[in-house]
Amino acid sequence: MGKKILIVGGGLAGTIVANGLCRQLGSQLKKGDLGITMLGTTDQHMYQPGLLYLPFGRIRESELFRDQLKVLDRRVVFHVDPATNIDVEKEEVTTESGRTHGYDYLVIATGSRIMPQSIPGMAEGANWFYDLDGARKMREALNAFEGGKIIVNANAPHKCPVAPLEITFMLHDYLKDRGLLENSEITYTYPIGRLHALEPVAEWTGPEFERLNIKSETFFNTKEVDPKAKTITSEEGSTLPYDLLVTIPPHQGAEVIVNSDLGAGGWVPTNTKTLHREGSENVFVVGDTTNIPISKAGSTAHFEADTLIDNLVSLLTEGQMARDYDGKVFCFVETGMKTGTYVWFNYTTPPNPGPPSQMVHWSKLAYNKLYWLSAKGLL
């Protein structure tokens, strides 16, 4: 009987791994020496970074979605049947429909989810753009906004490390374009003692905020939101009034990870280089769901997936791992509606954001279209 690779999660990381394995292991798949199965929650694949543009009417909803079967290599057996339990001792995954899948190698790629409900009042009082419903609601709120105090409130942990900055810069330009900047004020809050978790990015942000007259408050760990009084209060004791609250809600990993006792908060303890689940030889973890202390981002998921593909191919064909993940992350950063910059870094090289330029903004817009090639593993 052939080897079985089971991938739980059909988002970016799981999809790249599945497609990459098919490309490199075509003859094994053809002969029946290998089977690749994926479990997902939906038959639609969403381009999550595109949500950033939705509140501003800069992307159409239809551009965010493709059928997962069109993104996936046809040799992958795909089930819309979420995993309900992952038993790494028995090497079995149970699903919502009651089926049980065994595996020789398991890839956990269940991503992360937003938890606005974990902070009192946040779900009722705040807007966000981290899921489709939130981004739609924020679009309505922005359309109705006539000026006033906007708070951009970042909570940790969250995916896409630069999205809180991007939305702040884009809001600035949006207000300017609508002639609302004069009677508005933007305040950005961040939970630690600087403007960004990555120190060079924090240093770069300070002068940019000053230039654009964007206010900020650090050491702001959100305690509660009062939707009636329109205030947000931090654990540190600061209360800020708002007319429009835009939050980046705190995240957790998937429920199945918590329910299967695979990691507190849904984050799976993962070897930073080999991407093994700590304590398992045949279980790998990719994307947001790892507990690796680097940015949770699509590019992280992509570079981890590339490493895992090479390692799984080597394990199956040569019985050994090929290479380590080096911690590489690359993110475009929108610095307004017409300019952008980028950061790249890894475990040993810190990021070094450059001055905003139109060229980088256009590159990000181009990538928004090229994402689908990336998910197919062609880019």
Ligand SMILES: Cc1cc2nc3c(=O)[nH]c(=O)nc-3n(C[C@H](O)[C@H](O)[C@H](O)COP(=O)(O)OP(=O)(O)OC[C@H]3O[C@@H](n4cnc5c(N)ncnc54)[C@H](O)[C@@H]3O)c2cc1C
């Ligand atoms: C607004 C926004 C802007 C962003 N901008 C950027 C950016 O500019 N650059 C960048 O690099 N990244 C960006 N990201 C982050 C990026 O989208 C994620 O980091 C990336 O999608 C992570 O990939 P993943 O495969 O780990 O998780 P996901 O792509 O979220 O996929 C996880 C999948 O697992 C599925 N799943 C969950 N539980 C189960 C279960 N029990 N059984 C089966 N399947 C399950 C989920 O339904 C989902 O399909 C952004 C994200 C958002 C929301």
